Amino acid sequence: xxxxxxxxLKAPTNIEKRVTxxxxxxxxxxxxxxxxxxxxxxxxxxLPPQPASQDSGGLRSALRRVVGKxxxxxxxxxxxxxxxxxxxxxEPREELQRLAASCSKDFARGDSxxxxxxxxxFGFYLGSVEGQSGSRITSIPAPEPLSFxxxxxxxxxxxxxxxxxxxxxxGCTATQTWWHSLFWEELARLPLRKA
Numbered sequence: 001x002x003x004x005x006x007x008x009l010k011a012p013t014n015i016e017k018r019v020t021x022x023x024x025x026x027x028x029x030x031x032x033x034x035x036x037x038x039x040x041x042x043x044x045x046x047l048p049p050q051p052a053s054q055d056s057g058g059l060r061s062a063l064r065r066v067v068g069k070x071x072x073x074x075x076x077x078x079x080x081x082x083x084x085x086x087x088x089x090x091e092p093r094e095e096l097q098r099l100a101a102s103c104s105k106d107f108a109r110g111d112s113x114x115x116x117x118x119x120x121x122f123g124f125y126l127g128s129v130e131g132q133s134g135s136r137i138t139s140i141p142a143p144e145p146l147s148f149x150x151x152x153x154x155x156x157x158x159x160x161x162x163x164x165x166x167x168x169x170x171g172c173t174a175t176q177t178w179w180h181s182l183f184w185e186e187l188a189r190l191p192l193r194k195a
Contacts, residue, residue, distance in 0.1 A: 002114075002159075002160045003049045003157055003158070003159050003160075004046055004049075004114065004116075004117060004157070004158040004159075004160075005046065005047040005048070005049050005050070005155060005156070005157055005158075005187070006041075006043050006044075006045070006046055006047070006120075006155070006156045006158060007043075007044050007045045007047055007063070007066065007067075007099075007103055007153065007154070007155055007156075008041035008042050008043045008044055008153070008154050008155075008156060009041065009042040009044060009067075009072070009099075009150040009151075009152070009153055009154070010040075010041060010042075010150065010151045010152040010153075010154055010189075011040070011042065011074075011124075011148055011150060011151055012148050012149075012151050013151075015076075015146060015148050016040040018143055018146070019040045019088065019124045019126070020040055022079075022088065022124075022126055022143070023035040023036060023040070023126055023127060024036075026086070026126060026127055026140075027127075030130075030132060032127045032128065032129075032130050032132075033127075033130075033179060033180065034127040034128040034130060034179040035086075035126060035127030036127075037127070037179035037182060037184075038125060038156070038158070038179075038184060039156065039184065039186070040124065041124070041125065041154065041156065042074075042090065042096070042123060042124055042125075042150070043118070043120040043121070043125050044096060044099045044100050044103060044120055044121055045099070045100045045103035045104065045120055045121070046114065046116040046117070046120060047103060047155075048114065049157070056187065056188050059155055059187055059188035060188045060189075060190050062188075063153045063155060063188055063190040064190055065102075066099065066102045066103050066153070067099060067102070067153040067190065067192065068192075069192065069193055070192065070193060070194075071149035071150045071151065071192035071193060071194050072095045072099070072149070072150050072192075073147065073148070073149050073150075074090045074091065074092075074095065074096075074147070074148060074149075074150065075090065075091045075092075075145055075146070075147045076088055076089070076090060076123070076124075076142070076143070076145050076146045076147075077089040077090065077091050077123070077142070077145065078142050079126070079140045079141075079142045080122075081129055082119045082122055083118070083119050084128060084129050085118045085119060085125070085126075085127070085128050085129065086125075086126035086127055086128070086129060086140075087119075087122040087123040087124060087125060087126060088123050088124040088126055088142065089122055089123040090122070090123035090124070093121070093122070096121045096122070096123075097121055099121075100120065100121045117158070117178050127179075128179065149192070149194050150192055151191070151192060152189050152190060152191050152192055153189070153190045153192060154186055154188065154189050154190075155186070155187045155188040155189075156184055156185070156186055156187065157184065157185050157187050158182055158183075158184045159182060159183045159184070159185075160178060160181065160182050161181040161182055161183055
């Protein structure tokens, strides 16, 4: 069985509602089960699973070191396919890259080199294209651009219930069905302050 830890950002409720509507329509219209597999979030980095003994207070302290206390301001952009996954992209991308770089410094990598389940640092995760054609993807209309401050930083543990992720040794594009059998839980949440 495989555990993945994902550090992400949460948006205000009204923004997350729009993301949920997008994911629900992808599930309903395209039958993309992967669109409903994870909570609404902006994935920033996959982290190595930490020792089981680490408490939520210690995890919140680590989040504070990585993200800080100030909420980054972000803007929604287009819906794009990246390595077989759909994202509602966010700008400025440099802010997401800065947070990802901070993660790799502050969370110990250890010996495990897990391949990520999907690309990170682009925007809201909407799901896998699950073999759909690229021409259909370009037809997904993005909602009107929205600006918002991130509401919180979260650490999510994703646990595969079906054993080893299929083809994990071949990279994230080979793990095509990880969303079929998983459990996720929020390990820590750090509220962020508006500047």
